[in-house]
Amino acid sequence: MTRLSTVLLIALVASGLYLVKVSYEARRLFVDLERAKAEEQQLQADERRLEAERRTAATHLRVERVARDKLNMRQANAETTVYVAEKPASGASR
Template sequence: MSGRINFVLTVFLVACALSLVNAQYQSRRLFIELERAQAAARQLDIDWAQLQLDQSTLGKHARIEDNARRDLKMAAVTPARTQYLTQGTK
């Protein structure tokens, strides 16, 4: 009888040990996954800040005006270049 109890306790002890090893493995795997997700989140925050900076730079009035003058050959309207249309009388 004592041999049977020792065998059952040994099997139970081995099962508990295997369960502990599996739990530690899962814990490490989940921790590594968490670290990767946090690194990806940090990279996305950096990308978002860069995009906001780019948007504010590209949307400035002076830059848009410079591009219009250089690329589209546009010029500011002056009174000398302005043509006024009047409604003709019948």
């Protein structure tokens, strides 16, 4: 009976240690999961913010203002437009 009791005691201690290890691993994985969820939410918020900034930066009026102010561009009109006609190549058959 002593031998059986010793074997059962060893099995009990081993299963207890295994249970502690599994519980610790489960807690660690849960913390990692929660951290990943928080990071996902932060990345989604950053994506929405950057998308809004991109839309704001790409508006027609802003592009026109930047072109006029920083690049010294102006809107084309009939007075400043020059049309170039291509001369047909000599000896070309039609």
